[in-house]
Amino acid sequence: MLLALAIAALVLVPVVVTFSSFARVEGDILAHLIEFALPELVGNTLWLILGVGLGVSVLGVSLAWLTAMCEFPGRRLFDWALLLPLALPAYVTAFVAIGLLDFTGPLQTWLREGWGITGLPEIRSRGGVILVMSLALYPYVYLIAKNAFATQGAIALEAAQSLGLSRTQGFFRVALPMARPWIAAGLMLALMETLADFGTMAIFNYDTFTTAIYKAWYSLFSLAAAAQLASILILFVLVAVVFEQRSRAQMRYSAVGRSAAQRRIRLSPTLAALAFLYAGVVLAIAFLIPLTQLALWTREVIADDLDTRYWAFAWHSVLLAGIGALMVVTVALLLAYAGRKRPGPAMMWTQRLATLGYAFPGAVLAVGLFIPVAALDNWLIDTGRAWFGFDGTEILKGTLAVMLLAYLVRFLAVGFGPIDSGLHRITRNVDEAARNLGTGAAGLLTRIHLPMLRASLLTAATFAFVDIMKEMPITLMTRPFGWDTLAVRVFEMTSEGEWERAALPSLAIVIAGIIPIILLTWHGTRSHN
Amino acid sequence: MAELVLDSVSQSYGNRQIIADLSFTLPEGAIGCLLGPSGCGKTTALRCISGFEPIQHGEIRIDGETVSRSSWMLPAEKRRVGMVFQDYALFPHLTVAGNVGFGLRGKSIAEKQARIDELLKLVGLSAHAGQYPHQLSGGQQQRVALARALAPRPSLILMDEPFSNLDVELRERLSIEVRDILKREATTALIVTHDQHEAFSLADWVGVMHQGRIQQWDTPYNLYHEPANRFVADFVGQGALVTGEVINDHQVEIELGVLSGHIPVECDASGCDECVRSCHVDVLLRPDDIVHDDDSLLLAEVENKAFRGAEFLYTLKLPSGQRALSLVPSHHNHAIGERIGIKLAVDHVVAFRRE
Numbered sequence: 101m102l103l104a105l106a107i108a109a110l111v112l113v114p115v116v117v118t119f120s121s122f123a124r125v126e127g128d129i130l131a132h133l134i135e136f137a138l139p140e141l142v143g144n145t146l147w148l149i150l151g152v153g154l155g156v157s158v159l160g161v162s163l164a165w166l167t168a169m170c171e172f173p174g175r176r177l178f179d180w181a182l183l184l185p186l187a188l189p190a191y192v193t194a195f196v197a198i199g200l201l202d203f204t205g206p207l208q209t210w211l212r213e214g215w216g217i218t219g220l221p222e223i224r225s226r227g228g229v230i231l232v233m234s235l236a237l238y239p240y241v242y243l244i245a246k247n248a249f250a251t252q253g254a255i256a257l258e259a260a261q262s263l264g265l266s267r268t269q270g271f272f273r274v275a276l277p278m279a280r281p282w283i284a285a286g287l288m289l290a291l292m293e294t295l296a297d298f299g300t301m302a303i304f305n306y307d308t309f310t311t312a313i314y315k316a317w318y319s320l321f322s323l324a325a326a327a328q329l330a331s332i333l334i335l336f337v338l339v340a341v342v343f344e345q346r347s348r349a350q351m352r353y354s355a356v357g358r359s360a361a362q363r364r365i366r367l368s369p370t371l372a373a374l375a376f377l378y379a380g381v382v383l384a385i386a387f388l389i390p391l392t393q394l395a396l397w398t399r400e401v402i403a404d405d406l407d408t409r410y411w412a413f414a415w416h417s418v419l420l421a422g423i424g425a426l427m428v429v430t431v432a433l434l435l436a437y438a439g440r441k442r443p444g445p446a447m448m449w450t451q452r453l454a455t456l457g458y459a460f461p462g463a464v465l466a467v468g469l470f471i472p473v474a475a476l477d478n479w480l481i482d483t484g485r486a487w488f489g490f491d492g493t494e495i496l497k498g499t500l501a502v503m504l505l506a507y508l509v510r511f512l513a514v515g516f517g518p519i520d521s522g523l524h525r526i527t528r529n530v531d532e533a534a535r536n537l538g539t540g541a542a543g544l545l546t547r548i549h550l551p552m553l554r555a556s557l558l559t560a561a562t563f564a565f566v567d568i569m570k571e572m573p574i575t576l577m578t579r580p581f582g583w584d585t586l587a588v589r590v591f592e593m594t595s596e597g598e599w600e601r602a603a604l605p606s607l608a609i610v611i612a613g614i615i616p617i618i619l620l621t622w623h624g625t626r627s628h629n
Numbered sequence: 630m631a632e633l634v635l636d637s638v639s640q641s642y643g644n645r646q647i648i649a650d651l652s653f654t655l656p657e658g659a660i661g662c663l664l665g666p667s668g669c670g671k672t673t674a675l676r677c678i679s680g681f682e683p684i685q686h687g688e689i690r691i692d693g694e695t696v697s698r699s700s701w702m703l704p705a706e707k708r709r710v711g712m713v714f715q716d717y718a719l720f721p722h723l724t725v726a727g728n729v730g731f732g733l734r735g736k737s738i739a740e741k742q743a744r745i746d747e748l749l750k751l752v753g754l755s756a757h758a759g760q761y762p763h764q765l766s767g768g769q770q771q772r773v774a775l776a777r778a779l780a781p782r783p784s785l786i787l788m789d790e791p792f793s794n795l796d797v798e799l800r801e802r803l804s805i806e807v808r809d810i811l812k813r814e815a816t817t818a819l820i821v822t823h824d825q826h827e828a829f830s831l832a833d834w835v836g837v838m839h840q841g842r843i844q845q846w847d848t849p850y851n852l853y854h855e856p857a858n859r860f861v862a863d864f865v866g867q868g869a870l871v872t873g874e875v876i877n878d879h880q881v882e883i884e885l886g887v888l889s890g891h892i893p894v895e896c897d898a899s900g901c902d903e904c905v906r907s908c909h910v911d912v913l914l915r916p917d918d919i920v921h922d923d924d925s926l927l928l929a930e931v932e933n934k935a936f937r938g939a940e941f942l943y944t945l946k947l948p949s950g951q952r953a954l955s956l957v958p959s960h961h962n963h964a965i966g967e968r969i970g971i972k973l974a975v976d977h978v979v980a981f982r983r984e
């Protein structure tokens with residue numbers, strides 16, 4: 101219990117730290133913030149939430165309904181392929197979109213020179229950001245809504261039809277409202293990612309809190325301003341968290357069993373063609389075209405860029421993701437075990453708190469964890485100087501400590517989910533059976549739990565590994581000198597507008613990102629059988 | 630292979646008494662059974678014996694050695710008590726042979742293999758040694774669980790609702806099989822169930838439990854024919870109570886005639902302490918105590934009937950309006966409302982004081 105509380109406390113540190121930054125106000129910076137930056141930041145953020153929320157809901161729900169409930173050519177393929185955009189970090193989709201659609205990009209050039217068409221809407225706009233984010237994040241809604249429809253859609257429709265409603269009425273009046281908690285949960289996850297996103301916003305030059313925090317950190321060198329901005333962002337995030345948790349509670353109450361014989365709706369040839377076209381276009385612009393473009397760009401630059409420096413970036417990415425994943429899995433395992441040892445409402449709340457870090461934007465965590473570590477560092481240095489004649493300027497600051505700690509907080513939930521559910525599958529009777537057969541605590545762990553948890557541990561590690569590899573703001577803001585990763589390289593190249601040279605590191609990240617999607621769909625089909 | 634003794638064992642969660650003053654002795658090599666409705670404390674009793682629950686009062690002894698007493702218990706893994714769980718709790722990552730061999734330690738590989746082979750043969754699963762639990766049927770999993778528990782030659786085997794996850798036909802067959810296996814291994818075993826058919830077909834000794842107490846610890850035959858109290862009479866088997874008047878301490882008169890038995894009649898507390906003439910009691914009539922006889926002058930009206938295949942279970946309305954049950958061979962098919970001839974065929978008089 102104490103251990104679980106300690107882990108939960110780690111999550112609270114950034115919150116407390118960022119909010120306490122208001123205690124020491126740097127007058128002119130704060131005044132500047134309030135007068136010029138804040139109104140724009142809040143406005144931009146609200147537009148983003150509105151637009152992306154609408155975008156992911158429409159895309160996610162409609163595609164989920166088509167693949168879960170209807171029959172049309174290619175449905176089996178789309179069923180899992182529509183998850184693939186998850187492998188593309190939004191910032192990759194973003195720079196590919198700009199590279200393709202910008203005034204100097206191939207599409208506009210071709211239209212202009214070949215057909216004399218000009219005046220296409222500017223991609224670097226609010227609409228462009230919303231479009232890119234929606235395409236990158238709709239799988240969150242799609243995945244969870246698909247599960248909801250697959251488990252209760254057929255029953256809902258049949259019940260509605262038996263009461264005299266048409267299919268369309270049945271969808272809007274029964275199936276959709278029934279799936280609302282699921283859709284809302286997926287939507288909130290997508291919005292949390294939107295609020296947390298840094299890379300896309302930086303590429304589009306669209307000012308939101310994450311980019312403002314970064315600027316305060318690097319351009320103004322004002323920790324306090326960064327922390328104050330972070331605390332406002334946390335407020336937005338907490339609203340999303342509350343909605344998400346409420347939806348999850350409703351999911352538990354309204355969960356129904358799998359519908360027995362799932363009969364899909366046979367679409368008429370015209371509708372089937374339209375469905376195919378729709379799903380195909382979404383898949384193409386959200387995944388296939390960006391991936392192809394990445395590959396093409398990579399081919400252009402690979403001869404020059406695939407050098408020792410590139411391998412150093414890749415090595416740093418793999419090393420950090422590896423250490424981070426190991427930490428996440430270890431702590432998640434401890435937390436899950438604590439829950440098994442002392443179950444109860446107090447433990448449940450502690451676990452929930454401890455895994456809340458997924459909601460906090462990386463930029464917030466970077467600030468919220470750097471400040472206390474720096475303070476600790478100063479204290480250590482002062483003490484060291486007074487007692488041992490130590491003369492350095494940093495002990496922890498120059499190390500990976502802050503970065504790894506931030507990874508841990510942000511991605512603990514990713515590892516905790518599979519491990520906890522894996523541990524729940526080992527019933528108490530299994531433990532007792534082993535003890536009856538003369539096995540002590542150590543034997544229980546090595547002979548029963550670890551072998552039974554192997555798949556869950558592997559899943560947890562993979563998810564955490566890939567998420568850390570994709571992660572941008574924490575790495576960017578807290579990496580020690582000389583620790584550039586693939587994601588950092590992508591940021592540097594895109595901030596100079598060199599899309600082609602950002603392609604090579606992006607491609608490596610995307611390829612790594614496909615692994616968990618394969619795991620996800622494999623697991624999905626396995627649990628169906 | 631050891632005697633199991635429970636000596637006034639009590640256990641409670643907070644204020645709630647789960648088992649109270651539980652005492653019984655299960656002789657070496659015998660199969661015992663705790664029978665009772667859900668929530669009667671039988672599973673808790675089992676967990677106390679296996680060493681997963683502490684006890685507050687009393688003592689549990691296995692083979693003469695105390696394993697639990699108030700505020701002390703020998704850890705489960707040191708008790709040499711095997712357990713078969715309701716959900717079997719097989720280890721999904723190990724094969725059938727791996728599961729059975731799990732508890733065998735401090736033995737050479739050859740010895741282990743020999744014991745695994747022996748047990749798989751005993752439970753008839755030699756051909757499945759290399760399979761994983763999820764590839765087996767429910768009945769096969771059940772037998773793997775039994776073999777796994779038997780493998781280390783425990784002094785005692787405990788089984789918690791061993792057949793509740795199986796369908797009805799399989800239950801009957803398996804319970805005979807399990808009895809056979811346990812007897813061949815000469816293991817002392819205690820089984821918990823809410824199903825009296827299971828208890829009767831498996832056990833040498835049955836304890837009927839209610840509200841944390843053992844109501845009667847006896848052979849199945851005696852439980853049915855000589856229930857110690859109303860609860861046991863009601864829980865075990867079917868029957869009806871009719872009013873009777875005491876003639877002397879071994880005879881009672883009911884409206885169908887005079888019954889004689891060898892157990893003392895339990896008398897009314899109000900007005901007559903001793904069983905003397907004209908005390909009123911409730912007499913238990915089992916469905917097999919009333920026999921259909923077309924020639925009999927005693928008539929009763931068929932109020933309800935349930936077809937059981939080989940026989941009908943008739944609910945009869947006696948002349949006084951009291952109800953009784955009768956088991957009648959199924960070629961005597963009478964309509965509801967018909968009056969049929971009956972006669973008494975009672976071996977054991979069971980009478981309870983009136984409440």
